[in-house]
Amino acid sequence: MDARPIIDLRGDWAAPPTADMRRAMASAEVGDDITGEDPTVNRLEAMAAEVLGKEAGLFVPSGSMGNLVAILALAPWGSEVLAGDQSHIAGAEQGGAAVVGGRSIRTLSNASMGQFDPAAIRAAIREDDIHYPRTGLLCLENTQNQCGGVPLDAATMTEQTATARELGIPVHLDGSRIWNAAAALGVPETDLTAHCTTVQACLSKGLAAPVGSVLVGPAETIAAARRHRKLLGGGMRQAGVLAAAGILALTDMRAGLAADHRRARRIAEAIVTVPGVAVNLETVRTNLVYASLGPDLDGGRIAAAMARDGVRISAWTSGMRFALHYAVDDDGVDRAIAAFEAAVGHGAGVAA
Ligand SMILES: Cc1ncc(COP(=O)(O)O)c(C=O)c1O
Known part of the structure; x- marks a missing residue:
């Protein structure tokens, strides 16, 4: 050996937490996060919302939970969620949207560079017919893990969200590696998230925090997602210990x-x-x-x-x-x- x-x-x-993260965790100011009293979690949530260009943020224990609470908050019960056939949401989250949420997932084919055929998005959106579920949400992924970690650029994100925006269907971005996409394309994350209603972004992957993701979006949606997080058992108490590492993930690790x-x-x-x-x-x-x-x-x-x-x-x-x-x-x-x-x-x- x-x-x-x-x-x-x-x-x-x-990626293990850095020495700075461990120090920050040891000295983090904390409070009860379920009642919104943890100052370090509150700071992380506000920072994440700003970096990703949204109104409000929510610290969640994992990317999978961030995606699920976004689906629960945005797609009505019984509706259909569109997601890539190579996406983590459709293939690697145990069908949580259906199993836990009562939302079915309909897959769209991801092309080799990660994107959907725009015509296929339009064709998949259901007409109002008593036989059909309503289309509740479109999910995108950037970077697209299973397609080789490809980043989808701002023009592609604009194109991919166009039909949903036109028809008033919300868009959730699984941006677990949105940091990598922004770094690879040399643009701010906000260029890639602008047309998405919510974004889930992992702190615990390339950014090296030991635990956690952030979900960002409109304040009202994030308030709903906060209730769903509690429902799923994701309400945490002195989570500032974890958020302290998440803050350094955002400030120190993206470069x-x-x-x-x-x-x-x-x-x-x-x-x-x-x-x-x-x-x-x-x-x-x-x-x-x-x-x-x-x-x-x-x-x-x-x-x-x-x-x-x-x-x-x-x-x-x-x-x-x-x-x-x-x-x-x-x-x-x-x-x-x-x-x-x-x-x-x-x-x-x-x-x-
Ligand atoms: C694209 C993508 N989305 C979501 C997740 C889920 O993140 P977590 O492992 O924190 O639940 C992963 C995990 O690897 C991922 O690659």
Whole structure:
């Protein structure tokens, strides 16, 4: 076993809180957040609302809860929620909108750069007919994780929201990695969120806070989402301990994301040279690198061999994901590439 520190590229959620975050957490001013008395949570919520260009904010324990309370607040019970077939909301949140919320999800196909065909959005919005559910909400995701972490630029966000805006249907943005999108495009987050009613943004991924997301939107919607958060058991007491790290996520961590993106690109360009490994380099613009593997390679075996070299990645039989974050520097990237090449070169990744 390698004695060097583990390089954890399984997810950007593997980014540990920084030393400054730990200090801020230890000395955070706190109060009861359920009654709105935690000054540090209140400060985080106001900051997040400002950075993302909305009226009010809500601190939630996770991105999944932020998405769910947004759906509950915006889409009426019994309505249909439109979301991408590659989206986290449709595929990786246990169907919470339906299971917990009584809202069905109808998927739209995500194109390879993450977006929907605008005509498909229009076609999916239901006519008023007694047989149909009403269309209650359109959900977008930026960056679009499963499409390679691609950022959707401001023109695309304007285009993607146009029909919903025209027809008065609210739009929720799963902006778990909106920070990465803004950094990659070199624009303020507000350019990307302007046409969305609500935005959920993770503090606990590339920004390295240990816990939490923010949901931002109109004050009335956020007040409704706050009630839903309580319903789901997400009301927290002295959560300022966590919010203190979230504040530093916003103030200190966004500037470093461009370096994560550069490192992701280095990994992508290295692994794509290996026979049997395919990476759509066009999509590698932020901190995620998805590779698909030919039939002669097995992702699980590659990952197991790399783990023996102290490098952890996410893998499944026909693919792998590397997720960059501040705790993996240029040396870490060198180690990851070397471990990958050794795993494949030594035949450890060959499919059984
Ligand atoms: C695009 C996207 N949305 C939502 C989430 C959910 O966030 P959480 O793990 O905090 O619930 C994730 C998690 O990886 C994600 O990638």
